[in-house]
Amino acid sequence: MTNTTNRQILLIEKPTGKLGPEHFKLSDVAMPEPKDGEALLRVRYISLDAANRAWMHGATYRSAVEANTVMAGGGIAEVVSSKAEGLAPGDIVFADTGWQDYAALPAKHLTRMPRIEPLTYLLSVYGIAGLTAYFGLLDIGKPKAGETVVVSAAAGSVGSIVGQIAKIKGCHVVGIAGGKDKCHWLTAELGFDAAVDYKDGALFKALRAAAPKGIDVYFDNVGGEILEACLPQMNNYGRIACCGAISQYDGAPQATGPRGVPGLIVVKRLVMQGFIVMDYMKERDRALTDLQGWVASGQLKVQEDVIDGLENTPKALIGLLAGENRGKRMVKV
Numbered sequence: 001m002t003n004t005t006n007r008q009i010l011l012i013e014k015p016t017g018k019l020g021p022e023h024f025k026l027s028d029v030a031m032p033e034p035k036d037g038e039a040l041l042r043v044r045y046i047s048l049d050a051a052n053r054a055w056m057h058g059a060t061y062r063s064a065v066e067a068n069t070v071m072a073g074g075g076i077a078e079v080v081s082s083k084a085e086g087l088a089p090g091d092i093v094f095a096d097t098g099w100q101d102y103a104a105l106p107a108k109h110l111t112r113m114p115r116i117e118p119l120t121y122l123l124s125v126y127g128i129a130g131l132t133a134y135f136g137l138l139d140i141g142k143p144k145a146g147e148t149v150v151v152s153a154a155a156g157s158v159g160s161i162v163g164q165i166a167k168i169k170g171c172h173v174v175g176i177a178g179g180k181d182k183c184h185w186l187t188a189e190l191g192f193d194a195a196v197d198y199k200d201g202a203l204f205k206a207l208r209a210a211a212p213k214g215i216d217v218y219f220d221n222v223g224g225e226i227l228e229a230c231l232p233q234m235n236n237y238g239r240i241a242c243c244g245a246i247s248q249y250d251g252a253p254q255a256t257g258p259r260g261v262p263g264l265i266v267v268k269r270l271v272m273q274g275f276i277v278m279d280y281m282k283e284r285d286r287a288l289t290d291l292q293g294w295v296a297s298g299q300l301k302v303q304e305d306v307i308d309g310l311e312n313t314p315k316a317l318i319g320l321l322a323g324e325n326r327g328k329r330m331v332k333v
């Protein structure tokens, strides 16, 4: 790359089955020129999110990503030059930069960020992952000390923070994750009380053993069969925070379950609520104050999985969907 060239990763075809490297192409184009009201950004870190795959299905809380466009994605970037009031070279911003080295974007699409060390925390614990865990668990799950909290995709970026916050709040915490190693890591390193390997084949029974008093709060990152296993084990007046449905994103057959709905919800007086973290942005400072305090006191461990090189972004997303990551996965550009 020279400083007159911008590398971009294009989504060249929308997958109908599993996402693969063949759906992407690396392309060299001219550096973008910022127009009035825009800033030229050098992308530093690209966030890898399960939602990147969901956006390929169609419009969600944002418009769909289309074939033959730069793959969309959030990133932390540094302002190189600016034709926008209030933005100067060296400023750090969060934006949907897409998978590329440089982007020219309108100032109104950029969120100013503090220049902290390490910068990666702006994507992990103080970014979407940390805020999603915080608001989904505390505002929707409303856990009380002594209650049992179960979280799926527990070793991932959102899940690993959810479980630790639930521990801070005095709950009995059970994580559901794929594989023995991840489960061991959750209990040995992150302080979860128990972890269940959903790939082991006896999820319902294992969950019953790990949460013998039933489940008061289920933080659902995956939907499908895991949601179906949790529902009948919910206690009366339990809360289910519906955060995502990763089991349905990557070419899986359409889920048929969960069965017993709405009957179970009625009889157990459950609250089941979806949420989108962007709706909580006005309250971000409250969350950041708590998150920063817990990180400083060592109660909240930050786990990041940083992969080097823009060219490795497709592989990094494909690997995330297959469960390669622990904690927040991102690419250093």
Ligand SMILES: NC(=O)c1ccc[n+]([C@@H]2O[C@H](COP(=O)([O-])OP(=O)(O)OC[C@H]3O[C@@H](n4cnc5c(N)ncnc54)[C@H](OP(=O)(O)O)[C@@H]3O)[C@@H](O)[C@H]2O)c1
Binding pocket: 048, 049, 050, 051, 128, 129, 132, 153, 154, 155, 156, 157, 158, 159, 176, 177, 178, 179, 182, 221, 222, 226, 242, 243, 244, 245, 246, 247, 248, 275, 276, 277, 278, 320, 321, 322, 323, 324, 325, 326, 327, 328, 329
């Ligand atoms: N509502 C919101 O505002 C919001 C914001 C951010 C994220 N989210 C949601 O939060 C969830 C986590 O996303 P993330 O970006 O933080 O990813 P992540 O948890 O860091 O990584 C995804 C993990 O999901 C697990 N997984 C993959 N396929 C699975 C399956 N079929 N069944 C069970 N687990 C599976 C894998 O771990 P294993 O090895 O354990 O399988 C993988 O490591 C997603 O559902 C996402 O859409 C929602």
